[in-house]
Amino acid sequence: MKKNLGILAVIAVVFIVTAIGGDGFLSAFNLYNLVERISLYAIIGIGVSFVIVTGGIDLSIGSFIGLCAVTFPFLVIGHNVSLTTGLLLLLTMSVCAGLFHGLLVTKLDLQPFVVTLCTLMMYRGVARHLVSDSTMGYSDERFQPLSLMVGRLSELPWFEGQAWARHVPVALLIMIVIGVLAAVFLNRTIYGRDLMALGRNREAAHLSGINTTKMIILAYVLCSVTSGFGALLFALDVVSVQPSTFGSFYELYAIAAAVLGGCSLRGGEGSIFGVILGAALMRLLMNSIQMLGVSDALEEFVIGFVILLGVIIDVIVKRVVAKRRARQQATVAAGAE
Amino acid sequence: MSESEPAPLLSVDRVTKRFPGVTALKDVCLSLQPGEVLALIGENGAGKSTLMKILAGVQLPDEGTIRVAGNSVTLDSVHTSQSQGIALIHQELNLSGNLDVGANIFLGREPRRFGLIDKDTIRKKSRALLKRLGLNVDPDTLVDHLPIGQQQLVEIARALSVDARVLIMDEPTSSLSQHETERLMQVVKELRCDGVSVIYISHRLREVMELADRVTVFRDGENAGELTREEMTHDSMVQLMVGRDVSQFYSRQPHPPGDVALEVSAITSPLDPGQRLSFQVRQGEIVGVSGLVGAGRSEMLEVVFGVRPTLQGHVKVGGRQLRLRSPVDAVEAGLALVPEDRKKQGVILELAVRTNIGLAGLRRHRRLGAFLNEAQEKADSAAMVKKLRIKTPGDLQTVQFLSGGNQQKVVLGKWLAMEPTVLLLDEPTRGIDIGAKHEIYTLMDQLAAAGMAILFVSSEMEEIIGMSDRVIVMHEGRITGELPREQLTEQSVMQLATGG
Numbered sequence: 053m054k055k056n057l058g059i060l061a062v063i064a065v066v067f068i069v070t071a072i073g074g075d076g077f078l079s080a081f082n083l084y085n086l087v088e089r090i091s092l093y094a095i096i097g098i099g100v101s102f103v104i105v106t107g108g109i110d111l112s113i114g115s116f117i118g119l120c121a122v123t124f125p126f127l128v129i130g131h132n133v134s135l136t137t138g139l140l141l142l143l144t145m146s147v148c149a150g151l152f153h154g155l156l157v158t159k160l161d162l163q164p165f166v167v168t169l170c171t172l173m174m175y176r177g178v179a180r181h182l183v184s185d186s187t188m189g190y191s192d193e194r195f196q197p198l199s200l201m202v203g204r205l206s207e208l209p210w211f212e213g214q215a216w217a218r219h220v221p222v223a224l225l226i227m228i229v230i231g232v233l234a235a236v237f238l239n240r241t242i243y244g245r246d247l248m249a250l251g252r253n254r255e256a257a258h259l260s261g262i263n264t265t266k267m268i269i270l271a272y273v274l275c276s277v278t279s280g281f282g283a284l285l286f287a288l289d290v291v292s293v294q295p296s297t298f299g300s301f302y303e304l305y306a307i308a309a310a311v312l313g314g315c316s317l318r319g320g321e322g323s324i325f326g327v328i329l330g331a332a333l334m335r336l337l338m339n340s341i342q343m344l345g346v347s348d349a350l351e352e353f354v355i356g357f358v359i360l361l362g363v364i365i366d367v368i369v370k371r372v373v374a375k376r377r378a379r380q381q382a383t384v385a386a387g388a389e
Numbered sequence: 390m391s392e393s394e395p396a397p398l399l400s401v402d403r404v405t406k407r408f409p410g411v412t413a414l415k416d417v418c419l420s421l422q423p424g425e426v427l428a429l430i431g432e433n434g435a436g437k438s439t440l441m442k443i444l445a446g447v448q449l450p451d452e453g454t455i456r457v458a459g460n461s462v463t464l465d466s467v468h469t470s471q472s473q474g475i476a477l478i479h480q481e482l483n484l485s486g487n488l489d490v491g492a493n494i495f496l497g498r499e500p501r502r503f504g505l506i507d508k509d510t511i512r513k514k515s516r517a518l519l520k521r522l523g524l525n526v527d528p529d530t531l532v533d534h535l536p537i538g539q540q541q542l543v544e545i546a547r548a549l550s551v552d553a554r555v556l557i558m559d560e561p562t563s564s565l566s567q568h569e570t571e572r573l574m575q576v577v578k579e580l581r582c583d584g585v586s587v588i589y590i591s592h593r594l595r596e597v598m599e600l601a602d603r604v605t606v607f608r609d610g611e612n613a614g615e616l617t618r619e620e621m622t623h624d625s626m627v628q629l630m631v632g633r634d635v636s637q638f639y640s641r642q643p644h645p646p647g648d649v650a651l652e653v654s655a656i657t658s659p660l661d662p663g664q665r666l667s668f669q670v671r672q673g674e675i676v677g678v679s680g681l682v683g684a685g686r687s688e689m690l691e692v693v694f695g696v697r698p699t700l701q702g703h704v705k706v707g708g709r710q711l712r713l714r715s716p717v718d719a720v721e722a723g724l725a726l727v728p729e730d731r732k733k734q735g736v737i738l739e740l741a742v743r744t745n746i747g748l749a750g751l752r753r754h755r756r757l758g759a760f761l762n763e764a765q766e767k768a769d770s771a772a773m774v775k776k777l778r779i780k781t782p783g784d785l786q787t788v789q790f791l792s793g794g795n796q797q798k799v800v801l802g803k804w805l806a807m808e809p810t811v812l813l814l815d816e817p818t819r820g821i822d823i824g825a826k827h828e829i830y831t832l833m834d835q836l837a838a839a840g841m842a843i844l845f846v847s848s849e850m851e852e853i854i855g856m857s858d859r860v861i862v863m864h865e866g867r868i869t870g871e872l873p874r875e876q877l878t879e880q881s882v883m884q885l886a887t888g889g
């Protein structure tokens with residue numbers, strides 16, 4: 053919690069500045085959309101943080117999202133597969149992708165960067181080829197039951213007729229549920245502890261009797277399954293899906309959210325709440341840039357710059373703390389003599 | 390120092406070096422005359438390596454002065470140190486195996502002609518240097534193709550090529566055969582005649598007695614004493630190293646052993662697939678494993694612990710044959726391994742003492758199939774901190790801020806909380822202070838008395854002789870012999886360790 057105070061402060065500052073300087077930022081419409089976007093990005097950020105905790109990386113998330121988003125209507129509309137079967141196939145596909153990544157990383161000891169860089173390109177190619185590069189739509193009424201997931205909370209039976217629920221996206225609820233499950237997994241189960249330990253020192257974890265191979269594979273599977281589910285949400289939200297671009301760079305947003313939230317790419321460090329805040333800051337910045345009338349062209353620059361700044365400040369703070377600590381230890385040691 | 394003595398070539402005056410949590414050197418002094426062989430001895434963790442790193446320009450001291458030929462110098466880089474004529478030969482050789490001998494000797498200082506490397510000059514000069522060391526190899530030979538003993542001589546040739554006046558040798562014989570060792574000692578004697586000064590660091594007291602003009606002893610980062618050639622005896626040196634009566638320091642009191650706890654039958658040697666390894670360890674027994682560096686001792690433990698595959702043969706614990714596919718199986722069978730490299734393999738530095746101690750027991754104590762049992766972890770950790778007297782402000786402290794000895798106790802605590810029947814220890818006292826060492830010896834004795842079977846690998850002769858009920862000696866991947874406690878001497882062990 054203490055670690056997240058910095059990013060919370062930055063979010064507060066950006067929020068206040070935009071609220072004062074930006075027209076329409078505080079409108080119900082804008083805030084609703086902002087919260088929904090934050091929720092979707094936080095979900096894939098949570099997914100990739102499992103892999104990052106092990107010291108790995110998954111660069112294929114964006115194109116895997118593209119592949120899933122294309123495949124689902126391809127099955128349901130194109131081949132008249134039932135919604136349930138379609139969902140099961142999507143889940144199977146996600147599990148297989150994760151297994152594929154995890155097995156290559158552990159059994160063949162390939163670098164995660166290389167493995168997922170290759171699958172990034174492969175998934176995109178498959179997605180485009182599968183539907184001959186044609187746009188896929190989610191407006192068909194067969195998708196109606198699923199569309200609830202990107203609707204308003206008031207559309208759900210439990211919240212029917214409650215005024216406030218009309219301003220809350222269902223995606224936020226989904227994100228919170230996933231976040232709580234992920235946090236419990238990471239902090240309260242032996243598996244989460246395994247991941248944290250092996251992310252810091254794989255050999256020591258292995259020699260302590262932890263099945264590191266199995267756990268790393270599990271992390272990649274969790275990441276792919278989360279991306280597959282995220283793909284569905286993103287696709288239902290925007291309704292039309294271009295095979296060649298849908299999901300592009302999402303992996304970078306997910307990774308950036310995780311890093312902003314305190315995950316170290318060296319592994320072993322990360323909190324789910326932090327990742328959610330990271331996603332929130334990133335989407336908030338994008339929104340602010342629009343609201344404050346900053347040139348769209350500068351959007352990527354600003355986000356990249358802010359993330360870099362955050363990481364630099366984090367490193368400097370850590371160094372100062374470590375130095376102060378070393379000095380204290382030295383004086384203690386000197387005093388003991 | 391009396392007035393009549395010549396000014397020392399190298400002098401170290403009241404040097405202090407602190408690391409987080411530990412003072413590695415405290416006001417140490419050392420002097421070296423031209424053409425002198427000074428032996429520097431001390432137990433692991435006495436501060437020898439730290440001082441050598443300071444002299445080699447790898448680390449700067451916090452306090453104190455270093456003089457070369459009477460002038461105060463600041464050795465702030467390896468280069469500065471070399472230009473002062475100081476050369477360090479590491480225990481692990483620093484050669485590029487993929488380059489030839491000549492290229493290694495002149496690495497970073499290649500003579501050039503028209504801007505290109507002048508191979509002819511390299512060959513000529515290398516040949517001359519190698520000849521001086523009595524090494525008859527072609528400078529174009531790849532270093533990887535030379536045996537360890539000859540690689541060592543290549544390192545020395547490199548040091549001589551920069552006109553080193555002070556040659557520091559850190560455990561130069563730890564991986565050499567008997568013959569190679571003799572050759573090396575001959576070279577050192579010849580260098581002395583040429584006026585080169587040598588600081589010779591070794592655990593082999595026999596070599597020290599043969600070579601050294603003088604011995605400086607370190608203990609716990611301080612000067613423990615100095616012995617002239619006349620005062621040098623095995624006992625006088627050990628006495629200074631451990632700082633007390635040896636028989637009290639190694640607190641082993643053997644009892645009659647119980648049933649066979651660990652039985653290793655004809656497993657394939659990891660270093661030499663043609664060899665099979667067999668041995669037993671009984672309940673309540675402490676069995677030492679000795680041998681040169683690279684004899685395959687750690688690798689043998691790794692097979693027993695499931696880190697390396699058991700190619701042939703089998704491992705039985707308590708009479709039950711194990712299928713060892715990974716350490717997971719070994720842990721389940723009641724085995725525990727305290728690995729050689731504490732920081733890389735033993736502890737997870739960034740995690741808390743409590744988390745480290747709980748690591749091995751995560752599965753055994755889990756609740757509802759998957760959840761952490763934090764109460765159990767807390768209790769285990771508290772019990773181990775108390776039992777092993779781990780010095781830490783609290784068990785939520787991260788392990789990196791603990792001293793080496795306390796880190797090692799954390800590793801031990803992790804395993805003792807699992808109540809193993811067989812404890813495998815790989816260099817359990819490497820790099821820890823005398824006090825913690827003594828505590829670990831006492832603990833080993835207590836655990837054995839309570840019926841645990843202990844198999845421990847050590848490169849420290851004193852420790853092997855002092856603590857073992859029985860010693861298995863290895864050489865180049867095979868077991869060359871077994872010695873009962875009554876027959877343990879440095880000579881008998883070295884005899885087997887260098888090939889029998």
